Every structure is written in C-alpha cells, then in structure tokens.
Amino acid sequence: MSIRIGINPLTWTNDDMPALGADTPLEVCLTEGKQAGFSGFELGQKFPRTPEVLGPILEAHNLDLVSGWFSGELLTRSVEEEIKAIQPHLHLLKTLGAKVMVYCEVTDCIHGKQDTPLSHRPRISEMQIAEMGKKLTQVADYCLAQGVQIAYHHHMGTVIESQEEVELLMKHTGPSVGLLIDTGHLTFAGGNPLEVQAKYADRVVHVHCKDLRPEILKDAKNRDLSFLDAMLNGVFTVPGDGFIDYTSLFKQLKASNYSGWLVVEAEQDPAVAHPLTYATLGADNLKALCAETQLDLIN
Template sequence: MSVRLGINPLTWTNDDMPSLGGDTPLEVCLAEGKQAGFSGFELGHKFPRDPAVLGPILESHGLALVSGWYSSELLTRSAEEEIEALKPHLHLLKSLGATAMVFCEVTHCVHGQRDVPLSHSPTMSEAKWQRFLPRLNEVADYCQEQGVQIAYHHHLGTVIETEEEIDRLMAGTRPSVGLLLDSGHLVGAGGDPLAVQQKYAERINHVHCKDIRREVLADVRNRDLSFLEGVLNGMFTVPGDGYIDYTSLFRQLAASDYAGWLVVEAEQDPAVAHPLTYARLGRDNLKRFCAEAGLTVTE
C-alpha cells in the first residue's frame, strides 16, 4: 500500500483567524506547496468553490484536491437539512476526485474565539449524543453513497475532542463514518494517537499530521488559554518539529494497510513561521518517517 503527501493552506493563511496570512494570495500557497514537494492541497477559505474554476487552477500547479473542511450543525438541524447544506461542498469534492470529507460538528464550538479558553470546550449530554449519532449516521450513509466518505475530525474546542469522546463516536456510528486521525489535536486533548490508531485502524480514512511543542501546550493549559492563543504562541508545528512519535504511528498505519493521504496541517503565524521553510521541513520529515516506517509514498 502507498500514501500521498498533502498540505493544508493553514501554513500560509488561517481560516480561524483570517488576519494571519490575510494578504497571501492563493497562487502563492499553491506554488510554494508544490515547490515544497506536496502532491495535493486541502481547501481553505481562499479557494474557489466552483469545480469548473478550481479544477484548472489545481491542474495548472500539478496538484490534486485532497479534501476540505465541512462545518456540521447536526445538534441544531436534522439530517435532511444537513444533507441539503453540504451538497455544494460534496459536489466540489466529488467533482475533483476527493474521496474523503473533513467533517466536524461545530455547534457551540470555541476554537475560533480568541477570548474563550480551551477549558470551556463544549460537551454533549446523553440526550445530545442520542440526537447527534443517528443524524450523523444518516448523513454519512448519504455521502458514502455519493462516493465521498466522511472523515470525522476530532478537534480541540468542539464537542468531540478527547479520546473518550472519540470512543463514544465510534461506538455509536456505522462504518460509513470514517475517522480523521489528527495527531496534534489528540495529543493536545490529552489523548494517545498510537492507541487510537490501534483501536480504529479500519475506520481511519484520513490523517492530519501536526506536531506539538510540549512547553507551549503546557503553558496553554497552565494559563487556561484559548485555542487561538495557543496557535499564536506556537503550540502547533509541522511533523518532526515537536515531540510526537511519528515513526511509530506510521509503522502502525503501514501494518493496517492505510492507503490515504498524510496531510501537514500545522496552524502557525506565517509572520513568525516562514511558510515555505516549514512546508519543506514538514514534507522532508514526512518522507523520512514514511521511509523509516515502511510506508511507500506516491509522488
């Protein structure tokens, strides 16, 4: 089995805090991502959402569309309403060959609020779980029928961020609900990426590779800071520049025949962390970790 290496435009321009890299054109993101050696990009807020427009832009750079974030609100609307809301996004992904949709429930989320600490992350009551899970199953079944599988993104500051919440999610959903394994978000929430990968290897259909600077994470937790303050302080970085053990994680992915994308998704302030420099570092480290783990990379 082989993997492909992709990157998220967060390295250049941030969706949660648009002032970060706000003046950087999409053309620069794509050109430098290709220059750094990546095969594809996830969507960001500067990407056209018409496949007839975006397709030729990506093709001109020799890049594939990897996936794209979708903000779900299943706690406040029905599965039928959610399906109608996501159809344009699904059409874009499907039209340009992406087979996974980054999917996250954002009702009551706090990760986009600079003044709300991560300790205030929302949780779901039993009644909310009972409302959420059947709706998610229905939406996931629909997407899979259309040829694009949901990759549920556990995310700091949302209703599903901890390892225990991932367990509940996986126990209550059908195989149509894939799992996006994000090493940085999981470690940031006190979880173990190796343990989660072992438990849910068959459900993992997308992987985000963001590393953690241990001392910054500790400071964020000790001073009760927000997600965005953590980003600005340098909590996240590209794989190999923090303390997460990617070689061991990739060995487990190889053993489970993972054959999707490995995506560098490291929120940093581009004025501090030079985007092309960190993109190259992330790609070089991913290549090295893959080689050490026996994962074949398709260019």
C-alpha cells in the first residue's frame, strides 16, 4: 500500500472558466506545484496532449502524470463511439504511466454555465443509469485491458451528483468501473464521503481532496447559485482549510488498504487565492494527515 500526493492545475488555471489564470504559463504551474511538495499533476487545459511533447516537460520538473479528465457521452453515444473518442486520451495516460482515468458523463451538464443554477442540473432515472452503467462497464473493461482504470467522477451539475446517484451507478456497473471520491463535490451535494468510502472501499481508485467553507456553502445553497458563481465566491478550498473530516476519511483509507493518489483539486479564483500559497497549504495538510493516520506516503 502506497500513497502519493498530486495536484490539479485548477489551482492556477481553470478549465471551466478559462479566463481565470489565463495568463499563467504551464511552466509556472509545474514549477510551483513541485515547489509546494507535490509528486504529480493531473491534466489541464494548458497541457500538451501528446506523450512525445508532455513527457519530457513533466520529466524536466521531476513530476509524474497522475490522470486526466475525460468528458463521457454514453447517454448519446454507443460503446463503439465512446471507445473511439477515448483513444487519444487513453494513449496519453497509458504512455505516460497514469493508472486511472478521471471519467464523467457530461451530457446536458451545467457546471460550466455561469447563469444556470445548480438546481437546474440534468437528472436521469434509475433505468437510464442502468443503461449507461452497462455501456460504461464495457468501456471500462476495454480501458482496463489497456492498463488504465476508469475512475468515475461524480460532479456537481451532472447526472451523477448525489450520493444516491453514486450508489445507483455502482449498483449498475461492474468492478472495472472504479470510483473517484471527490470530498468537496460529494459534501456539496449533501452526501457523506465517509459513508461512500466505507460502502465502496474496494471500488475507490482515486481521491480528489477539496474542502468547503461552510458559510459560503450555505449561501450558495440558499441563493441556488450556479457552480461557477459558488466557486468564484470561494466555496472550495484546499483540504484542512474547511470543515470536511479528513482525519476520519484517511483512517478509513488506511483500513481499506487504499493505494493510489490523493489529489488537491481546490477550484478557486487564483487572483484571490494565491496559487503557491494554497498549493503549499494543501500539500502540507495532506502530508500531516498521512502522518497522523499512518498512510504510507511516498514521493
């Protein structure tokens, strides 16, 4: 069992709202991420998408590729179409040694629409989740045969957002479909990361660590804000800077022999939340939590 800590470049440049951090070069993200204490990065909008180009860049910074987001469309595409669409991304991850792929069904999603309240997000029936799950399992079987496991990312503003929907997806998918627990998204959606981890410990293959500021979360829910407006108001922060119980979660990860990445993915406005300051705080807090809970952290 071994744990590594990584970070998503959202700390510096935002994929859902590209104007945030638009002028920040990739070189700054990688240099500061390494300086903060991380061993790897997930992909972001400024990353080259061919292994021949990206590999040497990461190597020069002594960083590994952790994973990267794929926008799934299985509600509208066939298994064959999805597998064809996923090829370049799968090739990049596989070639550069990433073991998991962050996957999210994005059909009709609204998390990138600043003028759309989260209450307007798409919802589908259990029958539709079951149909999607059957196809997702086939795609995941294919990816796993290539050495990369799908880690399904429940996400605000999408068809799989709530704890109930996560449980339905797990019910209707096979073991090749791994689960990404995002502490911030699950808590925002009213779920309990501790319950989900305990129930699906054998399916959890990736963990996104973002915390929540309680008063800003309460305000976002009271005013039914869009995902982007909630983010701009500062609802998210790095682990240990909010109210989520990371100590208990990490104890559970230790008990279940979790092996993989813990990734800081704290979506904030970099003009307000200084990236290097918050990246360093996130890394320091993760390291302290790993030491406290005896998770075997390696570089």
